[in-house]
Amino acid sequence: xxxSDQSTLSQIINKFGPELLQEWLNSLLTYAMKREASxxxxxxxxxEVFLRGLQAAxxxxxxxxxxxxxxxxxxxxxxxxxxxxxxxGFSPIDTANFVFSLKQPLxxxxxxxxxxxxxxxxxxxxxxxxxxxxxxxxxxxxxxxSREQIILRQQQELLELSTPVxxxxxxxxxxxxxxxxxxxxxxxxMENLLQKIVETGASIAIIDITxxxxxxxxxxxxxxxxVAAARLMGADCIISGIRPQIAQTIVHLGVxxxxxxxxxxxxxxxxxxxxxxxxxxxxxxxxx
Amino acid sequence: MERIPILRMGRLLxxxxxxxxxxxxxxxxxxxxxxxxxxxxxxxxxxxISALDIVDSFIGRMIGNTAAMARILDAQTVVVGMQPAxxxxxxxxxxxxxxxxxxxxxxxxxxxxxNVLLK
Numbered sequence: 001x002x003x004s005d006q007s008t009l010s011q012i013i014n015k016f017g018p019e020l021l022q023e024w025l026n027s028l029l030t031y032a033m034k035r036e037a038s039x040x041x042x043x044x045x046x047x048e049v050f051l052r053g054l055q056a057a058x059x060x061x062x063x064x065x066x067x068x069x070x071x072x073x074x075x076x077x078x079x080x081x082x083x084x085x086x087x088x089g090f091s092p093i094d095t096a097n098f099v100f101s102l103k104q105p106l107x108x109x110x111x112x113x114x115x116x117x118x119x120x121x122x123x124x125x126x127x128x129x130x131x132x133x134x135x136x137x138x139x140x141x142x143x144x145x146s147r148e149q150i151i152l153r154q155q156q157e158l159l160e161l162s163t164p165v166x167x168x169x170x171x172x173x174x175x176x177x178x179x180x181x182x183x184x185x186x187x188x189x190m191e192n193l194l195q196k197i198v199e200t201g202a203s204i205a206i207i208d209i210t211x212x213x214x215x216x217x218x219x220x221x222x223x224x225x226x227v228a229a230a231r232l233m234g235a236d237c238i239i240s241g242i243r244p245q246i247a248q249t250i251v252h253l254g255v256x257x258x259x260x261x262x263x264x265x266x267x268x269x270x271x272x273x274x275x276x277x278x279x280x281x282x283x284x285x286x287x288x
Numbered sequence: 289m290e291r292i293p294i295l296r297m298g299r300l301l302x303x304x305x306x307x308x309x310x311x312x313x314x315x316x317x318x319x320x321x322x323x324x325x326x327x328x329x330x331x332x333x334x335x336x337i338s339a340l341d342i343v344d345s346f347i348g349r350m351i352g353n354t355a356a357m358a359r360i361l362d363a364q365t366v367v368v369g370m371q372p373a374x375x376x377x378x379x380x381x382x383x384x385x386x387x388x389x390x391x392x393x394x395x396x397x398x399x400x401x402x403n404v405l406l407k
Contacts, residue, residue: 198372
């Protein structure tokens, strides 16, 4: 391909490549507060690859549509960079600046290159600016997507982590609830509890809500559902760990917990459970 | 015609639902059961639904109604062996079967009769 066939952008990257890279890196590094040497080298590598990709993609100057095949390599690279930055906790501004900070060095080179043709210069500046805007927005989109994926994964992990059903005694299960109870979690909690009732043949389940920050009508409703489902399986439920503040809230909201045995602490609930299953715990006299 | 067997064990009647319940079968069961309670002078009814893995609101209400009918005829009802999925479905349907006693399996249900209900 001869020089005249290439787009101006491609020509400029060809001509001023190393210089452009250095200026770009400098402007990128002024944004970053402090960076280790290894990260700097990594950044330099990313910039270099990006410039090369940009030149290749813009070579024929035909396509401004970054969704097209021609731009696939550039898109892939930007996606990797945004994902990496999202994972390492960069801010959205930092991530977008990777592309936007290229504008200034690139425009100054454009001005040098096309100093004698003001009309072409204006035209080219507009074209390159639009292109870089598109690439910048694409970067932000990828960044956002990776962040959303991270949040989703954490949500799922939380869901699995926070619903253990433990066996306290023969025929006695405990379900320590931690965190807010929404419909999805209630479903998981309920399924876990009922499954464990079948496995262990437990006749009493203690639901401890010490770790539930607030109880509103919806949470209370979810609790009552769980209690009702356990009762259908032949197991009684005791709700324990009700904090004073929550007791007040429950009464103010007019939630009816009268059909359920409630206790202030897990220890009290355990004593009741032992009585119902016909077990007793006695202190050995020696320890007194 | 398909019928659900009702077995007599002393003062108890044992009903095991082994087939998919459809509405007509449920109505026949109610007829048969109320008749047998009176005939056999039964004091307790054990309904085992461990083989039932799908319920709808009709069947759920039927179980509740059967228990209420038995109570009027002076027989206590214990529903045993409910599957977790069935329990969740019934609760989601708003059917809490408040008047019905429950137990995990037939053995526990019998123990409940011996120790509590028929003392």
